[in-house]
Amino acid sequence: MKMTHYKARNKVITIGEVYMMATSKGHFRVTQPMTLDFSVKGCEMNVAASLSSLGQDVSHFTIISDDTLGETVLDFMKHRSINTQYVQKTTIPLCICLVEKSVDKAPVKVANSITKSPLETFDWSAVSWKNVFQDAGWLFWSASFVRLQDAAGRLAEILQSAQADTISVVTDLSLVNPGITDFSRDIVTSLIPYSSVVIANVENINMLLETDFGDDTLAFTAACTKLNELYPNITSVFDKVCNGSRCYGRGWVNKRYIQTPEIDIGCIVDDEGTSESFAAGLLYILRFHEEQHALNFAIAAFALQHTVKGDYNEATVNEIIAVLQASRRFQ
Template identity: 30%
Template sequence: MKSNTRHIGKVVTFGEVLMRLSPAENRKLQQSNQMDFFFGGTEMNVAASLCQFGLQCLHVTNVSDDLVGDAAIASMRQLGINVTAVNRVDHPLGLYFLEVGSSARSSKIAYNRLHGAFANITEDTVNWEDVLEDCSHFHWTGITPAISEGAYHSLRKALEVAKTKNITVTADPAYRSNLWKYGKNGHQILKELVCSSTIFIGGVNEINEILGTNYSYNKEQFIEASKRLMEECPSITKVFDKIRTGLSASWQKIYGQAWTGTAYISTEELEITSVVDRIGTGDAYAAGILYGLQNYDDQKTLDFANAACALKHTILGDANLVSVDEVLDVMKGNTGGRIKR
């Protein structure tokens, strides 16, 4: 039996598309002479997950004008993503190398992205008035404005247009210090952009980075940090956070918590004892929030996001390929892994 949903408009995401290159079977790079590849990127991963949930998603990005860009676009189309706002440029697609860890050995990533196709996007590349027409939700992350000054200005323009159209803006403002190379203060820029958003996906760490505060990591401090964020950025109405406990690279525990503006809510902790792929798990959580905002109340939204995040740990590749019904099944406590016939 299919789930009843009330989809509202389309979701627009904005960010870099990357090629991921990774040795198979948990090998280190020096052990392998061949690698698997996947296309992904934080915001594209959110769009891909939402498409699996049945939403209409349009992804805005630059890709290379070559056979690699062709393959990236084909991958997005296969995932159901609308690619009409993908721009082709004469710069290489960004990529990254991933060694997948196991047990006590952590995964390792090396990026090659700072001079790629997306880094060369400009404020004039995207017609945001057209792109955001009939859009209900716009999603961005802190990685996008960190890539280049052009990406920052383009995102700022998108948020200006989104405000005029009363679009719900979800912000996942992760701060990556190694990306901010063009002379701007990342903390200040992220605060500016968050103050043009409505839903905050992050916790104490992200709030401390943006506001320069030093809240600690417990329930009471999360609530105080959320209230402080809403005071300094009055457009923010809700804060959704994911808490991870890593027992090893292969064994993770997660739960969600949120401040709704009036109440603290949380989920049960879910345990993943045999991680297949950690890449994209935070994006799966963000996609769960976006889907829930359009279909559920706050508690069920948080539960849905946490279950979606847990399931992504079992999916190889960057994108979460599970359906709404699979997520709801985990929410009901069906985590025994019985074969469905």
């Protein structure tokens, strides 16, 4: 298969919102006396943390509140070895999202404190993008960004500049911040033309294109072909598929279908952070290897993340490779 030639620069840039999630401890309703667990959240930041765990140099662009909560977020990112030099501060309070835990479903939103996104006040003009792009090869954003109408216009300019500098723009349409963002087709449509790599399932593509493709292999290929026809800059689409406790990755690269070996996940502990681990796995390997290798690594990271709790990858490169090698032995 012909390999897509991506820019041979090491650094990855992620752009996205961060917030605090308050979760009821145990399975209490918020109307009951209870204890709350607080955690730092943000899809793109989770991808950055996953990449950092793999040893990748990554910088996250966001804005935090100029108070104790903001400092907590900043300390968290520094602890995860994420470059925070482009993190700005604002007087707008950090969003707090209150959720209830469910036994067999993702946390259910009860309420959030958001009134205006801090990213809408990010001073993009204060950033020397020429310097930022100098040693960067990849820029990542996701569907969690798409509710930010005011910020989306400025992001479009940044993505255009990145594209002109031959930086590979990676978009994940499968990621949203639960309780914070919904899929906004209009905003995604304005940003997706600058992407060369897209992470999406058929449902995501159908929402974007207003189509009704099925979910089998032929339908996935047809959906990706249609996406490429409308947005020719998109040359690669990657997806992860879970069937109970088994999963595999599939992709559409330079008009050809690729697929990974199926992996037996085993005992599923949690599914939070799995999509972020998949995205990070792709970005990590695509820097130096062809797409099939990247997809193989990404689906192994995806599978492994199901066996632990947490919002981002904690596994080492060798641990992920071991999962992939084991899956091949049992094919």
